[in-house]
Amino acid sequence: VVEDAGSGRRSSADHDGGASADRVILHVDMDAFFASVEVLDDPALLGLPVIVGGAGARGVVAACTYEARMFGIHSAMPSGVARRLCPSAVFVHGRFERYSEESKRLHAILDSISPLVEGISLDEAFVDVTGVRHLLGDGATIAERIRFRVASEMRLSCSVGVGRSKLVAKLASKAAKPVADRNGVRPGRGVVVVPESEELEFLHALPVQALWGVGRATGRRLEGLGVTTVGDMAALPLGTLERAVGAAVGGHLARLSRGDDPRPVVPERAAKSIGHEETFARDIWDRTELHRRLAPMVEASANALRRSDLAARTVSIKVRYADFTTITRSHSLKVPIDAGPAVAAVAGALLDSVDLSLGIRLLGVSLSGFGQRDRGVQLTFDLDPERAGLGKGDSVGREGGAPEQGRDPIETVQRSWESVSDALDAIRARYGDSSVGPASLVGAEGLRIRRRGDAQWGPRALPGRSEGDDRRTTE
Numbered sequence: 345v346v347e348d349a350g351s352g353r354r355s356s357a358d359h360d361g362g363a364s365a366d367r368v369i370l371h372v373d374m375d376a377f378f379a380s381v382e383v384l385d386d387p388a389l390l391g392l393p394v395i396v397g398g399a400g401a402r403g404v405v406a407a408c409t410y411e412a413r414m415f416g417i418h419s420a421m422p423s424g425v426a427r428r429l430c431p432s433a434v435f436v437h438g439r440f441e442r443y444s445e446e447s448k449r450l451h452a453i454l455d456s457i458s459p460l461v462e463g464i465s466l467d468e469a470f471v472d473v474t475g476v477r478h479l480l481g482d483g484a485t486i487a488e489r490i491r492f493r494v495a496s497e498m499r500l501s502c503s504v505g506v507g508r509s510k511l512v513a514k515l516a517s518k519a520a521k522p523v524a525d526r527n528g529v530r531p532g533r534g535v536v537v538v539p540e541s542e543e544l545e546f547l548h549a550l551p552v553q554a555l556w557g558v559g560r561a562t563g564r565r566l567e568g569l570g571v572t573t574v575g576d577m578a579a580l581p582l583g584t585l586e587r588a589v590g591a592a593v594g595g596h597l598a599r600l601s602r603g604d605d606p607r608p609v610v611p612e613r614a615a616k617s618i619g620h621e622e623t624f625a626r627d628i629w630d631r632t633e634l635h636r637r638l639a640p641m642v643e644a645s646a647n648a649l650r651r652s653d654l655a656a657r658t659v660s661i662k663v664r665y666a667d668f669t670t671i672t673r674s675h676s677l678k679v680p681i682d683a684g685p686a687v688a689a690v691a692g693a694l695l696d697s698v699d700l701s702l703g704i705r706l707l708g709v710s711l712s713g714f715g716q717r718d719r720g721v722q723l724t725f726d727l728d729p730e731r732a733g734l735g736k737g738d739s740v741g742r743e744g745g746a747p748e749q750g751r752d753p754i755e756t757v758q759r760s761w762e763s764v765s766d767a768l769d770a771i772r773a774r775y776g777d778s779s780v781g782p783a784s785l786v787g788a789e790g791l792r793i794r795r796r797g798d799a800q801w802g803p804r805a806l807p808g809r810s811e812g813d814d815r816r817t818t819e
């Protein structure tokens with residue numbers, strides 16, 4: 345069972361007895377990762393402001409080179425704003441598969457250093473090296489070694505922070521990064537080590553926003569108290585802090601401001617959710633249209649789930665309105681599901697519960713609460729028309745004891761589609777993803793099955809162009 349990243353896995357807590365004072369944790373973060381991979385693959389981009397992201401009016405910057413950051417561009421910025429800041433920027437459509445490839449290389453390097461590697465995203469990982477120092481040297485030496493290997497084996501650069509906790513290691517890697525501003529790009533220190541004796545000095549100089557849990561609202565409330573740095577916050581009586589931001593957040597921030605972060609490095613964190621989302625070129629109000637957009641995302645997510653040999657207990661949809669407010673709706677089932685139509689039934693019902701009057705700019709579906717599909721159960725009862733129909737099975741089993749009875753209607757859909765799903769997967773494995781699929785996904789160009797990563801970048805600049813066209817646009 346892959347469900348819980350914490351349960352039964354090795355972690356640095358097992359390793360050295362918890363948050364002991366002598367932990368050495370590295371935070372390794374690739375520099376401008378997606379953009380650097382694009383430059384690596386196309387040296388003509390070297391030295392240019394390159395933006396990976398959706399070039400269309402609704403696109404978002406996923407990553408950019410330091411040359412682009414000189415203009416004030418940063419990730420998550422709307423592409424339109426980025427283009428205004430730097431009209432000569434080169435937009436490149438992202439290639440998730442390619443970045444995954446390089447990410448695997450990074451992980452292979454890190455895995456060869458320590459068994460305690462926790463990937464945070466494609467380009468970021470924590471490494472607990474406490475137990476390998478006798479072999480490889482101190483934190484600084486190991487950090488330099490990682491940077492050297494990433495540079496020589498991947499021809500990419502990364503920054504590494506070293507500290508006693510995840511908090512300090514993460515903030516240290518940030519301090520190690522190259523700096524880009526109007527005056528140009530300056531190389532970073534590459535490795536920043538924060539020894540225990542300098543921890544408070546390091547933390548207290550940072551703005552409060554550097555700490556996890558300080559968003560805009562909390563930041564404003566703290567500012568009202570005259571608190572702008574972590575040091576200001578550490579000097580505040582706990583009661584005052586708790587009254588300002590609530591007891592839970594206050595206690596949490598007080599601990600962080602003292603450098604108290606006992607979280608262990610948990611290796612091999614499995615994906616917690618599988619899903620797809622899409623930013624639309626125009627806001628959508630029409631419910632039928634949204635269902636049509638949801639269908640290929642559901643199908644792709646269910647396919648990915650089965651490919652990973654997983655089933656999901658929780659189906660969620662995410663909706664972002666035209667004004668950028670974002671809501672999610674989730675439904676959890678007793679039994680994990682992996683069949684497209686079962687996921688579609690839940691996701692469709694969730695979508696129907698959402699108010700559309702504001703207009704929808706983004707729709708997404710995600711599957712989580714992973715477990716294994718129970719393939720052993722015989723499906724005799726599915727042949728009974730009384731129980732096979734949606735919504736009818738429910739009342740039957742309340743008195744009966746058999747687990748097949750009294751099923752959730754969704755479970756009935758899941759059960760009746762299991763063998764079909766298996767057959768479809770076998771066909772896809774042999775003839776490709778677009779060889780077979782639900783009729784609802786068939787359009788003029790055939791099956792619209794999404795691939796992982798397809799929609800991460802927002803809509804393309806020129807929707808009329810075909811897949812094979814140059815991914816670069818400079819308009």
Ligand SMILES: [Mg+2]
Pocket residue numbers: 373374375376377467468
């Ligand atoms: Mg990075």
